[in-house]
Amino acid sequence: MSAVRTAEGLQLRERTSARVSPSRVLDALALGSWTAVFWFLLITDRTSLYLSTRTAWVVPTGAILLTVGLVGRLLSLRSIDPKPITARSAVGIGLIVVPVIIVLALPPASLGSYAASRRSTFSSGGVVASAGDIASGDLSLLDVAGGQRSGEGFAALVDRAGERVDFTGIVTKDPGAPADEFVLTRFLISCCVADALSVNVRVVGAPPGRFKADQWVRVSGRFYPLGRDVIVDSTEIVAVERPKRPYLSP
Amino acid sequence: MQAPATEVRLESGYRYAGYMMLALVAFGAALYVFDPANVAGVQNFFLVFGSLLIEAIPFILLGALVSAAIEVFVPVTVFEKLALLPKPLQLPAAGLAGAAFPVCECGSVPVARRLIVKGLVPSAAVTFMLAAPVLNPIVIASTAVAYRGREVFWPMVLGRVGLGFLVAVAVGYVISDESKEQLLKKRTGRAKNLDHDHEPARTHAAPASPGRLLSGARFREFFGHLSNDFVFMGRFLVIGAMVAAALQTFVPQSIIGGVAETPVISILAMMGLAFLLSLCSESDAFVAASFVQFGVGGQLAFLVFGPMVDTKLGILYGATFRQGFFRTVVVVVTACTLVGCLWLEVLFG
Numbered sequence: 001m002s003a004v005r006t007a008e009g010l011q012l013r014e015r016t017s018a019r020v021s022p023s024r025v026l027d028a029l030a031l032g033s034w035t036a037v038f039w040f041l042l043i044t045d046r047t048s049l050y051l052s053t054r055t056a057w058v059v060p061t062g063a064i065l066l067t068v069g070l071v072g073r074l075l076s077l078r079s080i081d082p083k084p085i086t087a088r089s090a091v092g093i094g095l096i097v098v099p100v101i102i103v104l105a106l107p108p109a110s111l112g113s114y115a116a117s118r119r120s121t122f123s124s125g126g127v128v129a130s131a132g133d134i135a136s137g138d139l140s141l142l143d144v145a146g147g148q149r150s151g152e153g154f155a156a157l158v159d160r161a162g163e164r165v166d167f168t169g170i171v172t173k174d175p176g177a178p179a180d181e182f183v184l185t186r187f188l189i190s191c192c193v194a195d196a197l198s199v200n201v202r203v204v205g206a207p208p209g210r211f212k213a214d215q216w217v218r219v220s221g222r223f224y225p226l227g228r229d230v231i232v233d234s235t236e237i238v239a240v241e242r243p244k245r246p247y248l249s250p
Numbered sequence: 251m252q253a254p255a256t257e258v259r260l261e262s263g264y265r266y267a268g269y270m271m272l273a274l275v276a277f278g279a280a281l282y283v284f285d286p287a288n289v290a291g292v293q294n295f296f297l298v299f300g301s302l303l304i305e306a307i308p309f310i311l312l313g314a315l316v317s318a319a320i321e322v323f324v325p326v327t328v329f330e331k332l333a334l335l336p337k338p339l340q341l342p343a344a345g346l347a348g349a350a351f352p353v354c355e356c357g358s359v360p361v362a363r364r365l366i367v368k369g370l371v372p373s374a375a376v377t378f379m380l381a382a383p384v385l386n387p388i389v390i391a392s393t394a395v396a397y398r399g400r401e402v403f404w405p406m407v408l409g410r411v412g413l414g415f416l417v418a419v420a421v422g423y424v425i426s427d428e429s430k431e432q433l434l435k436k437r438t439g440r441a442k443n444l445d446h447d448h449e450p451a452r453t454h455a456a457p458a459s460p461g462r463l464l465s466g467a468r469f470r471e472f473f474g475h476l477s478n479d480f481v482f483m484g485r486f487l488v489i490g491a492m493v494a495a496a497l498q499t500f501v502p503q504s505i506i507g508g509v510a511e512t513p514v515i516s517i518l519a520m521m522g523l524a525f526l527l528s529l530c531s532e533s534d535a536f537v538a539a540s541f542v543q544f545g546v547g548g549q550l551a552f553l554v555f556g557p558m559v560d561t562k563l564g565i566l567y568g569a570t571f572r573q574g575f576f577r578t579v580v581v582v583v584t585a586c587t588l589v590g591c592l593w594l595e596v597l598f599g
Contacts, residue, residue, distance in 0.1 A: 022263050027477040030484065034307055041304065050301040055395055062308030069311060069480065072473030085263030090270040092485045097274055099488060103300045105281040111297060114290035118503055190399040193301035194494065194540030250399040 021082035024073065026093045031070040033100040038063035040104060045244075049110055052189045052249045110246035112214040113172040116185045116198050131156040139165050139223065141186045142248055144230050145199040157225045165223045165232060167201060168240060171211045179208035184219055184232070188248040196247065205234045216242045291499055299495035302540065303487065306533030309392045310483050311476075313532035316388060317357045318475035322468055324351075332378070333370045340374035341422040345415045348382030354483065354530050355383035355557050359566045363434065372433045377422035380579075383531040383557035384414030393553065396535035402546045405598040406535075409546070410553045413590040417554060421582045425575075435572055483530040486562060490527035494537045503543070510543040517591045520548040521584060524556030531557035547595030551587050558583045 038059055041047050047059045134143040134156035147157035169186035177183075184203050187196040203219050211217055221234035286292045335343050353361055362379035366372045383389065390411060397406045425433065497506065510516050520541070529537055531553075538552040559580050567576040 022260055022267070024474075024477070026267060027481050030481050031477055037304070038307075047304075050297070050304050054398060055305060058305060058308045058395075062304075062311065065308055065311045065315065069315070069473070069476055072469070073477045076470035076473045082260060084260045085267050087266045089481075090263075090266035092481060094270040094274060095488050096481065096484045098277065099300060099303050099491075101274060101278045101281065102296050103304070105278060105286075106293070106296050106300065107285075107287050109287055109293055109297065111294065112290060115294050118294075118499065191396050191536060191539055192305040194298045194305075194498065194536065195396075195542055197542060 018078040018080045019082055020077050021079040022085045023083040023089055024077045024079065026085055026089060028070065028073045028077065030093050030096045031066060031073055033097045035063065035066040035070045037100050037103050038066055044108075046108060048245045048247070049108060049193075051192050052247065053245065054249055055191050108242075110242060111187050111193060111196055112170060113185065115187070115196065116170075116172045116183075116200070135159065139163060141167055141169065141199045141201070142188070142250070144201055144223075145188060145197075147225060147230070148199075148228060154225060154228075157230070161224050162222050164220070166218060166220050167232065168216065168218045168243060169199075169201075171213055171215045171217055172200070173213045177202075180204065180206050182206055182211065184217070186248055187246075188250060190250050193247070199248070201230045201232050203232045203234050203237070206237055211237065211239065216240050295495050295499040298498055298540070299491050302491040302494060302536055305396075305536045306392075306487055306491070307484070309388060309532045310487060310530055311480055313354050313388050313530065314476050314479035314483070317353050317479055318472050320351055320353060321357070321475050322472045332365070332374055333368075337371060340371050341377045341419050341426075344370075344374035344378040344422070345381040345385070345418045347378055348385040348418070349387065349411075351382055351386065353382045353386065354479070354532055355560075355563055357479070358382045359563070359570055363570050366430050366434055371426075372428055372430055373422040373426040376425060376433075377418045380421055380558045380583075381415055381418035384418070384554060385411055386531075389531045389535075389557075392532055393535040396539040400539075402549075402598060405546050405594060406550060406553070409550050409590075409594050413550065413554050413587065413594070414557070416590065417558065417583055417586040420586050421558075421579055424578060424582050433571055433575065435568075435570060483532075486528045487530060487533055490529040490534075490537055493523075493527055494540055498540065506541075506543050510541070510545070510548060513547070513592065513595060514588070516544055516548040517551040517588055517595075520544060520552040521555040521559075521587065524552045525560050527556070528560040528562045529556060545595055546598045547591035550594055551591045554590070555583060555587045 041050070041059050042063055047056045051059065131146075131152040134146050134153050139160060143157065147153040167184055167186070169184040172183040172185045174181070174183055181202060181204050184201050186199050187193075188199055189196045201223070203221075205221070216239065218238050218240045219232055219234050220236040221232045224231045224233065286296055332340060332344055332347060348358075351361075358379045361382075362375040365375040365378065390407065393407050393410055394403070397403045400406070509519050520538075524534070527534075527537070534556050535553060538549045541549060541552070544552075564576055567579065
């Protein structure tokens with residue numbers, strides 16, 4: 001028997017004595033469950049419920065990377081020295097799989113009025129729309145946010161007082177407000193939901209009691225910056241479906 | 251053939267897996283019965299928690315992938331060339347070497363140990379160990395993604411790189427008088443990571459042999475490192491994301507705002523949080539960026555301090571270096587990060 005054949009023979013013997021390692025099966029479970037989440041987000045088009053448009057690319061990237069990792073792990077499940085599953089490793093893998101169950105089980109949802117009461121507004125955030133952006137084009141909630149962020153931006157907003165606007169957002173109830181008023185809120189995320197900042201305008205002239213908190217509405221009317229607040233004197237308010245992209249991106 | 255004792259050990263492990271699966275099924279059933287959409291706070295918590303993980307998991311995996319590739323395919327002699335430089339240049343060069351080798355903080359500790367054993371000046375190896383998790387390209391990319399579109403984009407990205415480099419070099423200077431024998435702890439079996447299930451031919455610290463670079467065994471080893479790193483870092487990320495989501499959802503804004511608006515306290519609080527959360531540097535920027543109430547100083551402190559000092563690193567440092575090393579690192583990193591972040595707060599806050 002030649003030396004080369006001996007080396008091959010050794011490798012063959014290693015392969016035949018190898019067996020599936022339980023701890024590797026558990027690793028594959030962790031990788032596989034997250035792979036499922038990323039493909040689920042892609043197939044169901046739910047990325048926009050979690051990420052900004054500018055970071056949405058991480059989902060297909062993650063799906064591919066995780067699939068590669070999973071396939072590699074599945075192909076290397078066998079070991080000549082298989083390791084048992086310990087209580088610690090089982091808990092660790094369970095911890096990694098818990099969020100998978102949450103994401104898969106959670107019905108399609110976006111941040112609502114609960115978050116609006118607890119998140120920072122633009123005035124304390126760090127994203128701006130320039131005064132030049134605010135001064136031209138259709139007014140958007142991003143422009144409102146920019147105006148609330150800087151004195152220069154607010155001056156640009158004041159210059160456009162009385163113009164017609166169409167804003168879409170969720171209804172947020174302010175306990176002390178008159179019955180025909182509510183706050184229209186939209187969240188802006190620059191990366192993911194965790195960094196959401198709220199943009200708020202006060203809507204007046206709403207039909208009392210018609211719209212509930214967290215309901216998505218489109219408000220048409222004329223807007224007036226007053227103090228640091230922006231007020232929309234509504235001419236029409238209609239209930240709408242949650243937009244495909246519920247969050248604004250800078 | 252496996253020894254009977256090994257057979258029993260392997261079989262008994264399946265019991266833990268069974269309990270874990272049962273717990274997961276119970277959790278899923280509870281979610282189904284008590285629809286989280288009915289409780290606004292819980293739904294908010296799940297959305298923030300899920301979004302942090304969805305954003306960060308690909309970066310964890312990317313980091314694990316590159317780290318595994320370096321571990322398996324790059325011979326350790328590449329790092330050893332640092333030892334050929336004149337001594338005064340070794341610390342800055344070691345710090346900058348971190349930019350070229352995307353090793354996360356867990357991976358950098360065994361690499362540093364091996365470099366010291368191989369004859370690199372210990373302080374240079376420590377500088378590399380601390381700088382690599384902050385300066386490496388994946389970390390810079392994830393920080394840029396997390397802060398893209400913010401007016402603090404450049405202060406955060408450049409501040410993290412610059413301050414991280416300076417802090418790592420500062421720690422290197424502080425321990426520059428220590429020899430290999432003074433710095434390293436004698437290796438014991440316990441010091442090795444027992445959770446890792448590699449091919450037995452090599453461990454983390456073993457060099458990549460030049461031959462058989464593309465062999466099947468090498469690829470099995472590569473995927474072994476990849477999945478081990480993913481699982482090891484993933485659990486810390488999940489805990490970190492859970493804490494961050496809970497803080498944002500359930501802690502009143504008045505409390506967080508009060509801490510965030512007090513300059514020195516806000517920076518120390520974020521350092522403390524980074525220590526407790528023990529996030530991987532490849533994903534921590536997403537968590538830091540979610541603390542919008544905190545200024546540039548607080549968020550930067552989180553990003554510079556965390557990759558150098560946290561609970562899991564405390565365990566790794568304790569297993570690798572002499573008693574007191576961790577204390578030295580904590581003191582120097584805290585002082586330098588605090589001063590640096592206060593300056594940045596003055597300039598950009």
